Amino acid sequence: MKKKLHANNFDLTKVPFDLYTDENIFQEEYDSIFRGPSWSFLGMESQLKVDGAYFTTEVTNIPVVVVRSPSGVRAFVNRCIHRGSLLCLEPEGVLSEFSCVYHGWTYGLDGALTGVAFERGINGDGGMPESFDKSTHHLEELRLTNYKGLIFGTFSKEAPDFSAFLGPEISPRLDRVLHKKPVLLGKATQVMHNNWKLYVENTRDSYHASILHTFFTTFKLNRLTQSGGLMISETGANHISYSRRGKSDNHDGYNKQNLRANLDDFRLSDPSLLNFLDEFNDGISLQILTIFPTTVVHQINNSLAVRQVIPRSESKTDVIWWYYGFEGDSDAISSLRQKQINLVGPAGFISMEDGAVGAFVQKNAPHSSHNDAIVCMGGDDYKSSSSRVSEAAIRGFWSQYYDMMPPMN
Ligand code: FES
Ligand SMILES: [Fe+2]
Structure with missing residues (x-):
């Protein structure tokens, strides 16, 4: 095993806050990760x-x-x-x-x-x-x-073949949301006032989604009580979190926790926003897939998008949302996708809050130099599981990160 950045990072359940604030670490990430043997999403062939x-x-x-x-x-x-x-x-x-x-x-x-x-x-x-x-x-x-219409690039001759890097657990799940030729519908940019790793961790954090995002929970798009799971590649680098609407959803679980996210008396004047056409024929209504370091591909009902995370500095990040559909989409599914673009993005009903909490953490990180963030929900390793009450995918991210970064004190 390579030496780690910080002694305590042999323990993946702790993340030193200075990894989010140190300019030298940002420079090292530039050299070792972004110009190193990693694959970055660049765009779509349909363009x-x-x-x-x-x-x-x-x-x-x-x-x-x-x-x-x-x-x-x-x-x-x-x-x-x-x-x-x-x-x-x-x-x-x-x-x-x-x-x-x-x-x-x-x-x-x-x-x-x-x-x-x-x-x-x-x-x-x-x-x-x-x-x-x-x-x-x-x-x-x-x-x-060119992976089924998504274009990824690397500066490194040493980067492993992209499919091998995805791993056998994750590639069928990416194929699932690329089952036909993807076509770009439009793009939006969300400016995040936080380190890129805070956003990337957030996308692997299945624990937060239905607690922070009131829209998810109130309208039952995603709850931890729904059936689903986490799948993590052997390296920890890539993952999916998925769930099915309506199956085994015990709403009492949320009522007992007394969470702010559960707003039972709220209604939508246009409930068709929540419609779901089971286009992949497996009942899965939500799949968040991450590829180390900075790519996310999501399906939320019939909203599909690639999120391209662009680190700007140790405390600034842009997220570009590439909304896509498929060649040959029916009018019904095209209009549903367009409507559901409102769920996510800079002003999305779901994703606005991720920008806010990232900035909350970033603001406090310099004042926490003797503390580490705690990510031990669900154990200390990064195994796949049927429970999404887990931070295993975040630990997987850090395992891959430490493997790619050089030793530091
Ligand atoms: S031609 Fe001189 S900088 Fe490009
Ligand atoms: Fe989120």
Whole structure:
């Protein structure tokens, strides 16, 4: 076992608060995780319909452009190799070559440097030296996986194959919500005033969901008393939490806890918001799937989205919600998906509170230097279980995190 960041992190049930606040740790994560052997979600193939179609995105603060070229989908750091200017300035479009605004250098869709303005100077005066060979220069390229229409990239040659990284427990669950070709419906960005790991932990925290989110509990979309479970990959890196509406839901469990989340006398004027079409034919109405480090894919009733977590600094994070449906969706399911986009996102009935609690923790974290967060609900390991009253998936995250980060004091 590799040495850990903190001695007490041999114990996965404790998380030192300075992991959320230390700028040096954020820098180390940049080098060891985001530029290291991990896969980051970049976008959807459905955005790239023709050769030359591109979109820009980011992996933490590294700008990236993803383009369909005649040799397939490719991704490059969105940065000119001459003096480092941003290359593509628009969020998306179609182009025949990349052209830098600063000094006009051009690149093919394969990233090869094709043109240097005034390369030979004027009338042989000035210009690049004879020894400068364009063919040896290329945009920095990422390794890509196109997983059933979702595009993931890594900067590392050492990153394991994406499917192997997902593991046999999780890949069928990702396939489940990609059973047809995914089509992007729209995007929204949620700004979080907290460290990225607080949000990623939150998405693995099945314990909080029906306690913090009054909408979930009041309208019985997700309760810990419903049948479901947690599945965690062998490495701890990836997980799903899932539940079925209506099965074995003993509402007394909530009444006895006297929780603020249980607002029995609230009604919706348009209850069709809560409709559920069992499109995957398994009765599962909620599945939250996480892929280390920063990808979440959710199904909440018929709302489907990939959440791309973009760490900005040790205390700022953007979450981009990529709402999707499937090619060939019926009108009925399309309109239900659109309606249920209201459940999640920056102003979502469910997810607003996650932004608030992340900021509450971040604000207090610097004042807790001698304390660790406690994550021992459900044991001290990260095994799959039928109970979601558990923090096992959070412990799985930390196990993978410590494996990827170098030793520190
Ligand atoms: S920085 Fe791009 S051409 Fe000079
Ligand atoms: Fe939440």
